[in-house]
Amino acid sequence: MTAEKTTAIARFFDGDLAPLVRRMADRPRAEGGDDGDGREVRAMVWEGLTGLDALGSSDTVGLAELLGSVLYQGPLLDTLTARELVPGDDLGRAPVALAVAEEPWTERDGAISARRAFVGFAAEVDHFLVGGVGDAGLRLALVGAGHPSITMRRYEETSRGEAYEVEFAGTPVAAWAGSAAEWAAALAGARVRQAAYLVGLAQAALDHAVEHARTRRQFGRPVGGFQGPAFRLAELSMHIDATRLLVHDPGAAGHAAACLAAASDLARTVTTQTMQVNGAAGMRSDNDAQLYYRWAAFESVRLGTPDRLRRESWEAR
Amino acid sequence: MTPVFTPEQDGFREEVCELLCEDEVRAEIARCRRMPYGEESGLLDVHRRLGKLGWLAINWPERYGGAGATIVEKAILTEEMIRHGVPDNVHSLGIDIVGNAIHLFGTQEQKERFLPGLARGEITANVLFSEPDVGSDLASLSTRAEPDGDHWRLRGRKIYNMKAQHSEFALCAARTSRGPVNYAGITLFLVPLRSMGVVVEPVWNLSEERFDLVTLDGIRVGREDVLGEVDDGWQVLGKVLPLERTGLDHSAKAERTLAALREHALPGCGQRLVQLETRVRAARLLAWRCVANLRDGRPDEVHSATAKWYASETAKEVAVAAVELLGPRALLDARDPAAIAEGVFDAGFREAPGLTLAQGSSEIMLFFVATSALGLPS
Numbered sequence A: 001m002t003a004e005k006t007t008a009i010a011r012f013f014d015g016d017l018a019p020l021v022r023r024m025a026d027r028p029r030a031e032g033g034d035d036g037d038g039r040e041v042r043a044m045v046w047e048g049l050t051g052l053d054a055l056g057s058s059d060t061v062g063l064a065e066l067l068g069s070v071l072y073q074g075p076l077l078d079t080l081t082a083r084e085l086v087p088g089d090d091l092g093r094a095p096v097a098l099a100v101a102e103e104p105w106t107e108r109d110g111a112i113s114a115r116r117a118f119v120g121f122a123a124e125v126d127h128f129l130v131g132g133v134g135d136a137g138l139r140l141a142l143v144g145a146g147h148p149s150i151t152m153r154r155y156e157e158t159s160r161g162e163a164y165e166v167e168f169a170g171t172p173v174a175a176w177a178g179s180a181a182e183w184a185a186a187l188a189g190a191r192v193r194q195a196a197y198l199v200g201l202a203q204a205a206l207d208h209a210v211e212h213a214r215t216r217r218q219f220g221r222p223v224g225g226f227q228g229p230a231f232r233l234a235e236l237s238m239h240i241d242a243t244r245l246l247v248h249d250p251g252a253a254g255h256a257a258a259c260l261a262a263a264s265d266l267a268r269t270v271t272t273q274t275m276q277v278n279g280a281a282g283m284r285s286d287n288d289a290q291l292y293y294r295w296a297a298f299e300s301v302r303l304g305t306p307d308r309l310r311r312e313s314w315e316a317r
Numbered sequence B: 001m002t003p004v005f006t007p008e009q010d011g012f013r014e015e016v017c018e019l020l021c022e023d024e025v026r027a028e029i030a031r032c033r034r035m036p037y038g039e040e041s042g043l044l045d046v047h048r049r050l051g052k053l054g055w056l057a058i059n060w061p062e063r064y065g066g067a068g069a070t071i072v073e074k075a076i077l078t079e080e081m082i083r084h085g086v087p088d089n090v091h092s093l094g095i096d097i098v099g100n101a102i103h104l105f106g107t108q109e110q111k112e113r114f115l116p117g118l119a120r121g122e123i124t125a126n127v128l129f130s131e132p133d134v135g136s137d138l139a140s141l142s143t144r145a146e147p148d149g150d151h152w153r154l155r156g157r158k159i160y161n162m163k164a165q166h167s168e169f170a171l172c173a174a175r176t177s178r179g180p181v182n183y184a185g186i187t188l189f190l191v192p193l194r195s196m197g198v199v200v201e202p203v204w205n206l207s208e209e210r211f212d213l214v215t216l217d218g219i220r221v222g223r224e225d226v227l228g229e230v231d232d233g234w235q236v237l238g239k240v241l242p243l244e245r246t247g248l249d250h251s252a253k254a255e256r257t258l259a260a261l262r263e264h265a266l267p268g269c270g271q272r273l274v275q276l277e278t279r280v281r282a283a284r285l286l287a288w289r290c291v292a293n294l295r296d297g298r299p300d301e302v303h304s305a306t307a308k309w310y311a312s313e314t315a316k317e318v319a320v321a322a323v324e325l326l327g328p329r330a331l332l333d334a335r336d337p338a339a340i341a342e343g344v345f346d347a348g349f350r351e352a353p354g355l356t357l358a359q360g361s362s363e364i365m366l367f368f369v370a371t372s373a374l375g376l377p378s
């Protein structure tokens, strides 16, 4: 059932949609900044994914890897995490953005005030799951996205995606969600999924590099015929294989922070090497190599830097 | 080998730093960082200021706009310009590659025609070597110079070059004849870019500075535009390219990113910072060893390849490490109001992949050291 669902989703991403999906949250810069098309594609993909019951998937790690491999950018992973904390009935099929930080916030009369950095797809979700630390420790609140107390600003950053700074100024809480312990469990799941996403992204980047190494000829032969690039690509392939087993291991959630740190390093290394193998061509805006490189940078640190994740993992022993 | 500078050289460095720290200069550099997307700087007032003082090409003779100093003073200038964030491509292409090539191999007439303008920061030049199918294997280039009476007409496409839109002329490699080996039959031309027969189009990329696609559609060039000998361009290339490969630009870039990283890194990153700092120090020593070789008239290609490989890989490592250590805030563009360190990490990250490709890729440096220094079979 689960495998079938993932296969159906894989099929959905196949063919004509794939190149559109890869660029669905990449706002062009010099070439003109209008993101109308991107938004449309994202809405269509959301419909497609929810129509295939991605929100009900029981193999969310496999799903996350698939999403990474097509460079999906949208609120699905955040929504999956939110649904572990908020009863699904409250959310329907609506997209949710996580805006949780272990930072102080103000809660007064059933309303919250906080500023949250790097919230994904804030302009396109129906709800935010906001987290903050008050007198009672970490709490989570579900808020409706349309409330006028919410303001947001899109960042100008390397991935050129949909990351926002969001300000909640006395935003009414629709529902309180989850305890600190439940958040910790949900966060572990989110980290494993993020690690799987990065493994998928790394594999796709490697495939791109391998294809280029096969076809680009210099000195009378494909550059992949030289042992320098060939061995490097083989090595990366083996690292991806190893990390994939780590994230799919049933015990992965027990080492979620360490797993994510490993996948984070993997994604940056593979995409950096993909750039090298592609030569100057890989830097072109119309070449996907630079897309993988920029997205890996953002996605590999979105849920914490590897340094911090490892420290946390060590201190939790 | 720690670079040992004379008191005069230390004094020169201080003077350069003073100039680069002036409010006007800093404001101009800051403006460059926040130019609208799709725009980029060419020659700046700071170049013209340095040019007026004879510092921009300080190692060229005074009659060509320099100050007759050594390559050490030139390297000090380059190092400080990069440390202070002056966009460096215009300078390195115009002065360090094209200007230097003319200085070393040009005729008297060519030197008089081009060097003073370059040295004063009034004109600049770019490099037209790479083609769509020709990157690392430059000798296989296919741009043709077709005889036209006692002139030639250039036909072909050059890509992945930079600053063509700001340049008055270019150093262009084209094929004048075809023989049994690819290396023979290549000629270097000094080609006016703002002419009929040359079309410059942007090729957008992830960095702050675009690539250009330059189509040479029959532009006419004469004997007076040939740098070196006809059919013998490979010799000139072999001598000029290693000269710019000191790695100094890369080590200075790494230093600049690292300085900002030190300022913004969270506690707990100390060990990684020490590791990076040590690499950057080593990169700088390798680079200055190359400068000293040039000063002493003993260029060493193995030293050059080592410095280029080590310093560019280090600069790339520091750029990627900044993201790893600082997280998403390192990715903020200089144009974002919340940007840290004036966006140096984001710009550095987007520039990083090019560092180990341009001016001889890492693999080509490794191949050279494996075969030439270690004597392994090729």
Ligand SMILES: Cc1cc2nc3c(=O)[nH]c(=O)nc-3n(C[C@H](O)[C@H](O)[C@H](O)COP(=O)(O)OP(=O)(O)OC[C@H]3O[C@@H](n4cnc5c(N)ncnc54)[C@H](O)[C@@H]3O)c2cc1C
Residues within 6 Å of the ligand: A216, A218, A219, A223, A226, A227, A228, A229, A276, A277, A278, A279, A280, A281, A283, B093, B126, B127, B128, B129, B130, B131, B134, B135, B136, B137, B159, B160, B161, B162, B353, B354, B355, B357, B358, B359, B360, B361, B362, B363, B364, B367
């Ligand atoms: C930022 C930047 C600025 C540039 N500026 C200019 C410019 O001003 N003018 C200009 O003419 N060009 C310029 N170039 C182009 C540059 O010269 C080329 O990128 C370089 O020659 C490499 O060619 P390529 O990128 O096509 O890679 P390719 O030659 O296609 O190589 C692809 C990959 O294979 C590797 N490879 C190739 N051959 C071998 C081998 N034998 N063994 C092992 N590995 C190998 C390469 O190292 C690379 O990693 C610039 C490039 C960049 C990135």
